Amino acid sequence: MAAEPPPTSDDREPLSLSPRTPPEVRVRRIHRRDLNRTWDFLKLCFRDVNRETVEYQRPRLKKRFLEVYEEEGVEQLLFETKIAKKDVIVGYAECAFEIVGSDNWMNQRYFSSRDMRPLYVEELAVHPELQGQGIGAFLLEQIEHLARVRGCTHLVLEVAENNDNALKFYRTRNFYKLDAAIFLAKKISSEAELLPPRRLKRAPPREVVEALEAASPSPARRKKPNGGA
Numbered sequence: 001m002a003a004e005p006p007p008t009s010d011d012r013e014p015l016s017l018s019p020r021t022p023p024e025v026r027v028r029r030i031h032r033r034d035l036n037r038t039w040d041f042l043k044l045c046f047r048d049v050n051r052e053t054v055e056y057q058r059p060r061l062k063k064r065f066l067e068v069y070e071e072e073g074v075e076q077l078l079f080e081t082k083i084a085k086k087d088v089i090v091g092y093a094e095c096a097f098e099i100v101g102s103d104n105w106m107n108q109r110y111f112s113s114r115d116m117r118p119l120y121v122e123e124l125a126v127h128p129e130l131q132g133q134g135i136g137a138f139l140l141e142q143i144e145h146l147a148r149v150r151g152c153t154h155l156v157l158e159v160a161e162n163n164d165n166a167l168k169f170y171r172t173r174n175f176y177k178l179d180a181a182i183f184l185a186k187k188i189s190s191e192a193e194l195l196p197p198r199r200l201k202r203a204p205p206r207e208v209v210e211a212l213e214a215a216s217p218s219p220a221r222r223k224k225p226n227g228g229a
């Protein structure tokens with residue numbers, strides 16, 4: 001479980017912002033009372049990404065998100081700024097020192113056999129309207145700092161190949177590909193399940209036709225019971 005927040009090292013009141021003063025972003029550990037609005041924030045951040053990606057959708061289930069708060073060894077960090085005297089979430093970072101959750105596909109032995117002690121980055125998200133201003137860099141720097149002070153050797157994360165913005169963000173920050181499942185697809189031509197009628201090589205022999213007709217006379221030739229045509 002995330003501990004209650006210790007007093008921050010910097011307790012200054014934020015600067016009163018003129019429209020020209022870029023706001024200050026602060027990081028703190030999440031509290032229980034932040035969970036619902038953080039969940040809403042994550043849904044907003046991933047809305048457009050989810051539309052374009054086939055891999056599992058982010059954020060995970062809300063139930064799972066709430067469980068993570070109770071887990072040991074997971075850091076959930078909120079990045080906030082003050083706008084009109086209100087704390088506004090502008091970023092969220094979640095990382096774990098161990099592979100957590102029963103739905104995780106990662107192979108711990110891959111890392112231990114290579115002397116890697118990864119910090120698993122589970123989530124990085126910046127408010128969609130504030131992307132491209134260095135908040136993502138702050139999130140990543142904070143996580144890298146945490147990894148260093150806790151003796152981790154690598155940051156490891158999963159990103160969809162077609163999440164172009166995020167991929168560019170990671171690539172320019174020296175992330176390299178470990179190995180990955182790539183989602184491949186092939187278009188199957190759409191056809192009727194059953195083949196069309198096919199003409200035989202010969203007409204059926206006359207005896208066969210007569211025998212079939214005798215067995216079940218066609219309605220037109222069947223006599224009416226009262227002897228009429």
Ligand SMILES: CC(C)(COP(=O)(O)OP(=O)(O)OC[C@H]1O[C@@H](n2cnc3c(N)ncnc32)[C@H](O)[C@@H]1OP(=O)(O)O)[C@@H](O)C(=O)NCCC(=O)NCCS
Binds near residue numbers: 127132157158
């Ligand atoms: C990926 C993400 C965390 C980056 O945050 P950010 O605040 O935009 O990052 P920064 O401003 O520090 O850096 C911007 C860089 O990231 C890239 N970038 C990513 N998203 C961007 C956006 N929407 N607008 C502009 N640049 C973006 C740019 O290439 C830019 O490169 P530069 O540093 O060479 O200029 C953010 O785009 C995000 O939350 N995306 C949606 C959620 C997501 O996909 N998370 C990652 C899942 S693995």
